[in-house]
């Protein structure tokens with residue numbers, strides 16, 4: 001797992017820096033924007049056909065075998081299992097529910113074997129997006145859906161037991177607060193697990209973990225004289241975006257029920273940290289990837305780095321504090337993504353077009369404006385053009401959930417239920 005984390009770290013920092021020399025990172029958006037007064041029709045039959053083709057492609061190329069069991073939701077079979085589980089809940093696919101659940105169970109198995117392999121590496125266990133706790137949570141929700149009660153309880157217990165590990169401030173020396181392997185991810189997973197099982201989250205544990213996140217951020221910020229009351233580093237980089245950075249850490253602190261009210265001094269520092277991030281938004285609507293890039297133009301329009309990930313924090317801030325400036329920040333980000341979000345990097349969630357298109361579904365839910373549904377559909381249609389198919393880069397893991405078309409499938413399926421759509425694990429309305 002560490003290897004992959006490092007790889008992502010290197011990839012996002014070094015490769016992106018190199019690519020910065022390239023003239024452009026995105027296709028010019030020549031699609032027409034929303035015409036006021038029109039009603040957007042969702043082409044459900046067409047979407048179903050597209051998804052069926054993609055599923056054939058995924059299952060033919062990324063099989064439920066042990067060699068693909070590594071790397072959690074991000075690249076592994078756990079991500080494909082999640083996709084099938086997600087599809088099984090979408091009303092459009094109700095007739096295929098049992099088939100999809102069978103596939104979810106099938107693709108879960110290699111991940112479970114991998115999780116077992118790493119179970120003795122206690123400090124790696126809480127990892128949600130990349131590691132064991134993600135697999136435990138997924139197993140619990142799938143076995144809940146298939147009514148296998150004992151299995152569901154067994155994996156819930158493994159998930160909850162890991163809480164104690166991440167209550168220890170320095171349990172990960174590379175930085176234990178971020179989303180992929182750290183505490184923010186564990187909190188994200190715990191909230192998702194509770195939502196899917198329709199049970200209350202274990203708030204005592206989560207409040208304790210959130211207090212450690214705040215204490216850790218305060219300590220780092222003091223030591224490094226940060227301008228933000230809370231700051232974090234992952235492999236010595238102070239990331240700001242969703243993947244390893246400040247925004248998703250703050251988002252999770254805002255998402256745990258009752259934490260802000262129960263801890264006024266923590267709430268003050270959390271809000272000031274959100275304000276710190278907000279004032280970094282540039283004229284176009286984007287944000288720097290990390291604090292060492294604050295003085296440079298922000299060029300990455302990815303979920304992992306930049307506006308398409310930070311928007312979930314600002315949307316959550318708007319829902320929590322009901323201040324217009326957060327919504328305005330989101331609108332600005334959505335406009336930026338409309339112009340610069342058709343990425344060359346491919347169709348995926350982490351740094352691809354589907355991840356960026358999810359932003360429009362978020363804005364649709366926030367504002368109820370048809371304009372955003374239109375924009376989401378236009379991004380879908382762009383991925384069907386020859387221009388995209390011939391010229392976009394093929395991701396390293398083209399069938400995976402975060403880099404490949406498994407994530408695109410989730411986005412397309414969510415287009416058929418836009419009022420419930422959410423980027424995987426980032427449903428700011430329910431978490």
Ligand SMILES: [Zn+2]
Nearest residue numbers: 302304350351
């Ligand atoms: Zn990415």
